[in-house]
Amino acid sequence: MDCSEARRRILGGEAGGDDLARHLADCPACAALAEDDGALARWLEDVERPPGVPGDLLAAVQQDLAGERGPRAGLRALTTPVRVALVLAAGLAVVGVGVLKLRPDLGVYPLWRLALELATLALLGAGAAWLWLRPLHRPGLPRWVPAALLALALILPWVLSALPAAHVGHPASLAGTGDDFVGRALACFLYGSLLGLPLALLAALLGRGGRRLARWVVLPAAAGGVAGLISLHLHCPLTSPAHLLAGHAPIVLVVVGMAVVAHMAARR
Amino acid sequence: MGTEQDTARGRKERSDAARRSGATNVTARSRTDEELMAAYAGGDAAAFGELFARFSPLLMGVMRSGMDEEAARDLVQQTFLQLHRARRDYRPDQPLRPWLLTIAYNLKRDHWRRRGRRPEVPLNGAPEQVNGRTPAQALERERRSQKLRAALVQLADDQRQVIELHWFGGLGFAEIAETVGASVSAVKVRAHRGYKRLRGLLEEAGSL
Numbered sequence: 001m002d003c004s005e006a007r008r009r010i011l012g013g014e015a016g017g018d019d020l021a022r023h024l025a026d027c028p029a030c031a032a033l034a035e036d037d038g039a040l041a042r043w044l045e046d047v048e049r050p051p052g053v054p055g056d057l058l059a060a061v062q063q064d065l066a067g068e069r070g071p072r073a074g075l076r077a078l079t080t081p082v083r084v085a086l087v088l089a090a091g092l093a094v095v096g097v098g099v100l101k102l103r104p105d106l107g108v109y110p111l112w113r114l115a116l117e118l119a120t121l122a123l124l125g126a127g128a129a130w131l132w133l134r135p136l137h138r139p140g141l142p143r144w145v146p147a148a149l150l151a152l153a154l155i156l157p158w159v160l161s162a163l164p165a166a167h168v169g170h171p172a173s174l175a176g177t178g179d180d181f182v183g184r185a186l187a188c189f190l191y192g193s194l195l196g197l198p199l200a201l202l203a204a205l206l207g208r209g210g211r212r213l214a215r216w217v218v219l220p221a222a223a224g225g226v227a228g229l230i231s232l233h234l235h236c237p238l239t240s241p242a243h244l245l246a247g248h249a250p251i252v253l254v255v256v257g258m259a260v261v262a263h264m265a266a267r268r
Numbered sequence: 269m270g271t272e273q274d275t276a277r278g279r280k281e282r283s284d285a286a287r288r289s290g291a292t293n294v295t296a297r298s299r300t301d302e303e304l305m306a307a308y309a310g311g312d313a314a315a316f317g318e319l320f321a322r323f324s325p326l327l328m329g330v331m332r333s334g335m336d337e338e339a340a341r342d343l344v345q346q347t348f349l350q351l352h353r354a355r356r357d358y359r360p361d362q363p364l365r366p367w368l369l370t371i372a373y374n375l376k377r378d379h380w381r382r383r384g385r386r387p388e389v390p391l392n393g394a395p396e397q398v399n400g401r402t403p404a405q406a407l408e409r410e411r412r413s414q415k416l417r418a419a420l421v422q423l424a425d426d427q428r429q430v431i432e433l434h435w436f437g438g439l440g441f442a443e444i445a446e447t448v449g450a451s452v453s454a455v456k457v458r459a460h461r462g463y464k465r466l467r468g469l470l471e472e473a474g475s476l
Contacts, residue, residue, distance in 0.1 A: 046409070061320065076353045208353045
């Protein structure tokens, strides 16, 4: 006996029979419905009926589908592995810019610290991108997961920047102070932000979030900002916390802020 | 209310019917849900209409639970749009119903989260006039519906979700487990606890 048959028997008041008893012993849900002579089942049956579908719903859906045209629709319709690969490739390209002109102080920078910093940022960036691109036909994640990841992506750059300088043993690392401070900080900020913005935009375009999910557009922005920050960290030799706090740490926050502003402007 | 064998049985019945008919052209009506979706993903735009016809009642039933009509309608519309966008991600060896319901439920959950985590309890909705039912009967049914919705919002999210899929959606436990990403035994326990809790709430409200 299956649940449909058990339901029919419960609603029909046919509570006897070994087969029903065996099913109720095996199915706690049907057993709960059968309690008290099926009172709950009868109540539910009398309340709800299979509802109709609004007559104009198909037309509304077809209108939505007709609007799925152009390059953006094409990007969203790509399979998830392809979308992920595109974002990954773009992220590697952003990071690769920093690798092309590596910081000259690598010989004295503690490698364990550099690896830890880069790995942590990379995980956050990849995580943000994955959460954004994750297909909706996968079971949902707890609400705190994207919120926690976004919070970490925003906070961690400040924490890393505020740590004691990794070293003071290379002349290139000692610049960016005094009269040079603002100019160097601004240059670094622009470097990281301008590298991260295209990736953020690409990731946003590849997302399938409809208007109901657009509030998480900050996730691709965080991914882009983090990638820009990684590229900058591979390139910039300055280790002064003041420089890092002024020129490196704000990148993710600003890129995310720009995404929020753009989203709000688009909604108007 | 559905069974663990419903999906496989449904597919087999439709395939058997197609073979018995001797039709050389496989019409949309004789195709399984999975074949329709695969056809749509492959570029057969006509398959979408049949998909809509088959699944819109189920989706409306699931979305209406704990929500007002307009919000439910909007979310069903969103679900079909997301089905379209994700069509190339669909693998024909996957059962379509839990695949689609997972999309629907993710949209519904996100809707509730934006509204402050509580499903809506529509108030003072006009009773539907069902053929053969007096206005008093229709009003009583609407009152019962409101009491049910008020009780459903008090359930834990995972229990409410399983009850909606089991009772209103007609899914079997295997499909429910696949939709919510839990084991069959876990969803059975949730259904049992949910029905018990629902019964208790309705008794407290004097409805049972």
